[in-house]
Amino acid sequence: MKAIVIGSVIGASLMVAAAWAVGAPGFPATSQPAATGVHSSDLIALTSPVGDARQQLTVIDPKMHVVSVYHIELATGEITLKSVRNIHWDLQMSEFNGVNPLPREIRSLLETK
Numbered sequence: 001m002k003a004i005v006i007g008s009v010i011g012a013s014l015m016v017a018a019a020w021a022v023g024a025p026g027f028p029a030t031s032q033p034a035a036t037g038v039h040s041s042d043l044i045a046l047t048s049p050v051g052d053a054r055q056q057l058t059v060i061d062p063k064m065h066v067v068s069v070y071h072i073e074l075a076t077g078e079i080t081l082k083s084v085r086n087i088h089w090d091l092q093m094s095e096f097n098g099v100n101p102l103p104r105e106i107r108s109l110l111e112t113k
Helices: 002-023 103-111
Strands: 036-039 044-049 054-061 066-073 079-086
Protein backbone atom coordinates (compact mmCIF):
# COMPACT_ATOMS: atom_id res chain seq x y z
CA MET A 1 0.00 0.00 0.00
CA LYS A 2 2.84 2.38 0.88
CA ALA A 3 4.40 1.79 -2.56
CA ILE A 4 1.11 2.68 -4.24
CA VAL A 5 0.84 5.94 -2.29
CA ILE A 6 4.45 6.90 -2.97
CA GLY A 7 4.00 5.99 -6.64
CA SER A 8 0.85 8.13 -6.77
CA VAL A 9 2.61 11.11 -5.20
CA ILE A 10 5.57 10.74 -7.58
CA GLY A 11 3.21 10.33 -10.54
CA ALA A 12 1.24 13.44 -9.59
CA SER A 13 4.49 15.37 -9.14
CA LEU A 14 5.67 14.28 -12.57
CA MET A 15 2.37 15.36 -14.12
CA VAL A 16 2.64 18.80 -12.50
CA ALA A 17 6.28 19.04 -13.59
CA ALA A 18 5.35 18.11 -17.16
CA ALA A 19 2.57 20.70 -17.21
CA TRP A 20 5.00 23.26 -15.84
CA ALA A 21 7.62 22.44 -18.48
CA VAL A 22 5.11 22.82 -21.29
CA GLY A 23 3.43 25.91 -19.87
CA ALA A 24 6.44 27.91 -18.72
CA PRO A 25 9.68 26.87 -20.44
CA GLY A 26 12.79 28.44 -18.98
CA PHE A 27 11.07 29.49 -15.74
CA PRO A 28 12.83 27.93 -12.73
CA ALA A 29 10.91 25.78 -10.28
CA THR A 30 10.10 27.37 -6.94
CA SER A 31 11.69 25.74 -3.93
CA GLN A 32 12.53 26.37 -0.31
CA PRO A 33 14.95 24.69 2.05
CA ALA A 34 13.51 21.31 3.15
CA ALA A 35 10.73 21.67 0.58
CA THR A 36 10.40 20.92 -3.08
CA GLY A 37 8.16 22.79 -5.42
CA VAL A 38 6.85 23.14 -8.91
CA HIS A 39 5.57 26.30 -10.55
CA SER A 40 3.15 26.27 -13.44
CA SER A 41 1.54 29.17 -15.20
CA ASP A 42 -1.49 28.78 -12.90
CA LEU A 43 -0.41 27.22 -9.60
CA ILE A 44 2.62 26.85 -7.35
CA ALA A 45 2.89 23.57 -5.41
CA LEU A 46 5.35 23.02 -2.54
CA THR A 47 5.83 19.81 -0.60
CA SER A 48 7.65 19.20 2.65
CA PRO A 49 7.73 16.45 5.30
CA VAL A 50 5.76 17.18 8.49
CA GLY A 51 6.62 14.33 10.81
CA ASP A 52 6.35 10.59 10.69
CA ALA A 53 4.85 9.32 7.44
CA ARG A 54 3.15 12.61 6.53
CA GLN A 55 3.75 15.09 3.75
CA GLN A 56 2.49 18.67 3.56
CA LEU A 57 1.31 20.01 0.21
CA THR A 58 0.93 23.77 -0.12
CA VAL A 59 -0.85 24.99 -3.25
CA ILE A 60 -0.69 28.69 -4.12
CA ASP A 61 -2.91 30.29 -6.73
CA PRO A 62 -1.18 33.59 -7.56
CA LYS A 63 -4.05 34.80 -9.75
CA MET A 64 -6.70 34.32 -7.06
CA HIS A 65 -4.28 35.10 -4.15
CA VAL A 66 -5.28 31.89 -2.36
CA VAL A 67 -3.09 29.51 -0.34
CA SER A 68 -4.30 25.97 0.48
CA VAL A 69 -2.51 23.53 2.79
CA TYR A 70 -3.06 19.76 2.78
CA HIS A 71 -1.57 16.91 4.82
CA ILE A 72 -1.07 13.54 3.14
CA GLU A 73 -0.79 10.34 5.17
CA LEU A 74 1.81 8.36 3.22
CA ALA A 75 0.70 4.99 4.63
CA THR A 76 -2.92 5.35 3.48
CA GLY A 77 -2.87 8.11 0.87
CA GLU A 78 -5.50 10.02 2.84
CA ILE A 79 -5.45 13.75 2.03
CA THR A 80 -6.75 16.21 4.61
CA LEU A 81 -7.39 19.87 3.89
CA LYS A 82 -5.84 21.80 6.78
CA SER A 83 -6.33 25.43 5.75
CA VAL A 84 -7.41 27.73 2.92
CA ARG A 85 -6.85 31.46 2.95
CA ASN A 86 -7.33 34.30 0.52
CA ILE A 87 -4.19 36.38 1.07
CA HIS A 88 -5.23 39.40 -1.03
CA TRP A 89 -5.70 41.66 2.00
CA ASP A 90 -2.66 40.18 3.77
CA LEU A 91 -0.54 41.36 0.85
CA GLN A 92 -1.92 44.90 1.19
CA MET A 93 -0.48 45.36 4.69
CA SER A 94 2.81 47.14 5.10
CA GLU A 95 3.54 45.53 8.47
CA PHE A 96 2.18 42.95 10.91
CA ASN A 97 3.85 41.53 14.02
CA GLY A 98 6.78 43.77 13.18
CA VAL A 99 9.60 44.74 15.44
CA ASN A 100 11.36 48.06 15.65
CA PRO A 101 12.31 49.69 13.49
CA LEU A 102 9.02 49.35 11.64
CA PRO A 103 8.91 50.09 7.91
CA ARG A 104 7.21 53.48 8.44
CA GLU A 105 9.94 54.46 10.94
CA ILE A 106 12.70 53.57 8.46
CA ARG A 107 10.89 55.49 5.74
CA SER A 108 10.55 58.61 7.91
CA LEU A 109 14.29 58.44 8.77
CA LEU A 110 15.21 58.23 5.10
CA GLU A 111 12.86 61.05 4.08
CA THR A 112 14.39 63.50 6.59
CA LYS A 113 17.87 63.13 5.08
